Amino acid sequence: MCQAKDVFDVSILDAERILEAYEHMKNMPEFGRDPEELKRAALIMSLTAWETYVEDKVSEEVNLQSRVLQGSQLGDFIANSLEKELKFFHTPNSKKTKDIFERFLGIDVTKYWSWPGYEDPDRTRTKLNEWIKKRGDAVHRSVSDKQTSHLISKPEAEKCIKFLKSLVQVTDTAISQNH
Structure with missing residues (x-):
């Protein structure tokens, strides 16, 4: 029952498709400018896919681990606590992600954040936080001066998708491996 990852895999395709649209549209003279907003949209969609994954994964695992308690007062308490927590769970940087998985599953997932190119979990945490900050800028700061450099380049957006x-x-x- 790994639906969270399956949903992520489908959702991250949205970001990849937006980058494909950007590639197609950037060479269309009728726009008169680079469709920079598509790169920002790809960044936003990729990090939204991450946020959805974290929320779905913790919910999926809590439901799985508390299955025998479902319908009981304790099971209802756990389910309601998680539901309330997720209502306010936004922008899953490394600390928020660590905290929610520790609180509900007893595991610091961030200490496992290592793969080739990101062997140090601290570096991975820092990079996630940088992407989260850039997403915030993309959401809240539209580029009004088209002569300034863009918030994110296409190669950067592709790196973000690969990273996530x-x-x-x-x-x-x-x-x-821990449950």
């Missing part, structure tokens, strides 16, 4: 795919994979593996 790896992050989901190692997070999924860490949880399955």
Whole structure:
């Protein structure tokens, strides 16, 4: 029952398709400018896929681990606590992600955030936080001066997508190996 990763895999395709649209549209003279907003949209969609993955994964695992308690007062308490927590769970940087998985599953998933190119979990945490900050800028700061440099380049957006795919994979593996 790994639906969280399956949903992520489908959702991250949205970001990849937006980059494909950007590639197609950037050479269309009728626009008169680079469709920079598509790169921002790809960044936003990729990090939204990450946020959805974290929320779905913790819910999936809590439901799985508390199955025998479902319908009981304790089971209802756990389910309601998680539901309330997720209502306010936004922008899953490394600390928020660590905290929610520790609180509900007893595992610091961030200590497993290592793969080739990101062997140091601290570096991975820092990079996630940088992407999260850039997403915030993309959401809240439209580029009004078209002469200034863009918030994100296409290669950067592609790196973000690749990073998040790896992050989901190692997070999924860490949880399955620890429960």
